[in-house]
Amino acid sequence: MPTVTAFKWVPPFAEGLVRDLRVRWALEETGLAYEDRLLGFEDTATPEYRAWQPFGQVPAYRDGTVEMFESGAIVLWIAQSSDQLMPADPADRAMVMTWMFAALNSVEPSVSELSGIDLFHADEAWTRERRPQVEARVRQRLSALQTALGDRPWLVEGRFSAADILMTHVLRALRHTDIVADYPALAAYVARAEARPAFQRALADQMKPFREHAPA
Template identity: 80%
Template sequence: MIQVTAFKWVPPFAQGSVRDIRVRWALEEAGLGYDDRLIGFEDQATPEYRALQPFGQVPAYRDGEVEMFESGAIVLWIAQNSDALMPADDAGRAMVMTWLFAAMNSVEPFVAELATIDLFNADKEWAKQRRPEVEAFLRKRLADLQTALGDRNWFAGDRFSAADILMTHVLRDLRHTAILADFPALADYVARAEARPAFKRALADQMKPFRAAEAARPELAAGRVA
């Protein structure tokens, strides 16, 4: 049985963003069952977990054949054996891999820098000074991305693929802002992806332990950790 590690709970701002959702979504699209192994923050530094994930992050993945970490690599591994996530022809596969890496390397760093400022450093003077420039760079990259999408529904060959899992997840990390509304084709793209039943199942499965933890400890819902 496939096993994916995930957190028992994260603060509200991170819910729906933790990267195990990428792997959950890929498995759902591929029609593959899995178990989630839930870990707490206290488990991240243990030798046992670091043997699976050297940086103490989630997800780590095992399927009886391989053990992996890094969500992008895991999604690519799953996609290589799934017609739902990657076409059979070499040209199609190459385009999926190209856009998958574009999501992580050409788009995500800009999104992540803004999120780091907004979610962790908003009150710091350096962040206030840096933010306008970061947002300007991000908007330029989003404009390029929207142009590349054009009038297609999906990025690689205009069919849903593993690349769209990564790209959608990256763009969803802007939902604490109104920036994506200024790029209507990208906003529609994210909405299309989020409407997929496989995404809805993946999101619900990630959120389930968070809701259970908050029901047991209501103070967690406000992001307070005792």
């Protein structure tokens, strides 16, 4: 059975955003049972964990065949073994991989920078100059993404794929702002993805330990 690492507890701003959600969601979509290995922050510094995840982050993943880290690579691995998340047609497969990298390489960097500013540095003077530039870059990316999505329900060939897992998860990191709402097709896209039963199960499973392990 696959194992995915996740945190026992995170502060409320990170609930539902931790990247093990991407892997849990992919596994739920493919119907593969898995177990989570819950870590405290201190557990990520051990030599044993660093040999598995060199940066001490979550998620890390292993199954009977592979041991991996990097959520995008793990989702790709899971998707490749199932036709639910990766179409059979080579041109469509190539587009799914393209959009997976686009989510992580072209959209996530500015989204992460903006949420980093807002969540960790909001009151610092330098953010007054930097934040507008970063928000403008996020809006540029979202506008282009909305145009590319057009009136399709999903990124590739009208069917849900691994690319939609990564893109939705990246866009969720803007939930502390109203930015996505300014792009109605993207807001509807995120809502459509979040309504999937597999997403709901993955989210509930990520959240479950947080209550149990909340600091007193």
